[in-house]
Amino acid sequence: MRQWRLWFTMGMLLAGTARADLTLGLLAGKGEGDVVADWQPIADDLARSLGQPVRIVAVKDDTELARRFASKEIQIARADTGTALSLIEHGNGEIFARLALTGGVAEYRSLLLVRNDGPADLNALLRDKQRWTIATGAPTSTAGYLIPAYHAFAKRNVLPEAFFREMKTGNAEDGFRALAEKRVDVAVSNSDDLDKLRETYPRDFKNMRVLWQSPAFSYDPLVYRKDLPAATRQKIARFFLDYGRNGANAAKEKTRLYYADQLSGFLPSGNRQLREVTDLQLYLDLFKLNLARQSDAERTDREKRLYRRYNQLVAVLGGPK
DSSP states (O other): OHHHHHHHHHHHHHHHHHTOOEEEEEEOSSOHHHHHHHHHHHHHHHHHHHTSOEEEEEESOHHHHHHHHHTTSOSEEEOOHHHHHHHHHHSOEEEEEEEEEGGGOOEEOEEEEEETTSOSSHHHHHTSTTTOEEEEOOTTOIIIIIHIIIIIIGGGTOOHHHHSSEEEEOOHHHHHHHHHTTSOSEEEEEHHHHHHHHHHOHHHHTTEEEEEEOOOEEOOEEEEETTSOHHHHHHHHHHHHHTTTSSTTHHHHHHHHHHHHSEEEEEEOOGGGGHHHHHHHHHHHHHHHHHSOOOHHHHHHHHHHHHHHHHHHHHHTTSOO
């Protein structure tokens, strides 16, 4: 009898584990409530496919997303590439797919926006140090900070933190609204979010223009925790890669994808997608190091640590190109 009770208890625990809630974490480029509502139909379909509940958490702060993922509060994450790198480096994550926009577009560009009466071009902007204010992403954001910090500024020997009179941080919508309301002179955005903001705020958009755009970068990845059961990971990957493409409900799923994030679907991907981010981080960190006031010994030690981390990340992401 005692052995039967033990087997029964273990069976109940295993069953409970198999049907435990999964949480999908989303990095929100707009209001968190709107993001949850837009993605809820996809989460419901995922729950039916897996046979277990799936809940959604949307956050504006990529650091918060990374913290919740590392603490196992989130098992699947839609993140930008910079945050995904943190999930893989510190949170036991693995990329299994990346998002594709309507028309199959799988790349984006970072942008600098100004009002129509703002500086004529980037060179005109950079002639006036400490004159302008900028709305940018957090330092951990790839599209919102890393890409423009390197490609727009560092490559022109400019450190944004020293150049601008004030830097405000937030997501793409926060920056757009700050620019429209004349609380800043420049706003960092990206080609994906700007298309959506143009639809939401057409009158404000007419008063703005793109001052600068970056080279193209791979679009946002989907990451799951590596410690999920292998069968669950396989089902999650198959669900997203098939969603809107195969099956009797593909047309309905296409509509849900569009309203979730103007998506056409998901493409296979892996950790190697993040190599372009690790390279950018190293280049920007080395640029900042050259400007820092410190002794030769401190500079050399810092440079060694930067290259040590870079080499470790390259190994985790699949080795040299």
